[in-house]
Amino acid sequence: MTRGKTFIVSGPSGVGKSTVLKALMEKRKNLYFSISATTREVREGEVDGIHYHFISVDEFRDWIARDEFLEYAEYVGNFYGTPKKFVDAAMDRGDDVILDIEVQGTLQVCAKRPETVRIFIAPPSWEELERRLTGRGTNTPEDIQSRLLRAKVEFQTADTYDYFVINDSVENAVRELDAIITAEHCKPADRMEIIRGK
Secondary structure, three states: OOOOOEEEEEOOOOOOHHHHHHHHHHHOOOEEEOOOEEOOOOOOOOOEOOOEEEOOHHHHHHHHHOOOEEEEEEEOOEEEEEEHHHHHHHHHOOOEEEEEOOHHHHHHHHHHOOOOEEEEEEOOOHHHHHHHHHHOOOOOHHHHHHHHHHHHHHHOOHHHOOEEEEOOOHHHHHHHHHHHHHHHOOOHHHHHHHHHOO
16 A cells, blocks of 8 residues: 655635535545644534644644644634644555645645645636635625735745646546546656555
């Protein structure tokens, strides 16, 4: 059994990452979707270990001190981070790991683990991104403009990623993501390990 790989998936708000990743998880059974740790309060309907790993601020700071996060950030007074131990456990059992994180988190992860595969998901056009954000019906016009401005900043880093997927349809995006994961497991170093029995 070969060890799994870690794949980061980034992209602007409204691009459809959650929908695409859900479909990808249904297609590939050996994928582990990384669950973040957070210090924020549990919301109604949320389950510890499924939606987030809910921990105290003191525990989070202790994990930081012990270098137990691949990446972490503070947002609106709460901490969020990707614990190493769950990612490593999944990879050790041969599963590939999906991290749905933003650009800053990607930089942190890749500084620690340069072999991490980075995939940027983009909309087919700016007009389509705006249409998707508006279509949610949950964002104010000001919020939509703020998200679009942030998307422009995120796009400036897209060429630092290993792959660029355009989500013009869920089916096409999933097909490309599936192909990327397969291709990454066809690297000579990985295949030679299998032949050698390592």
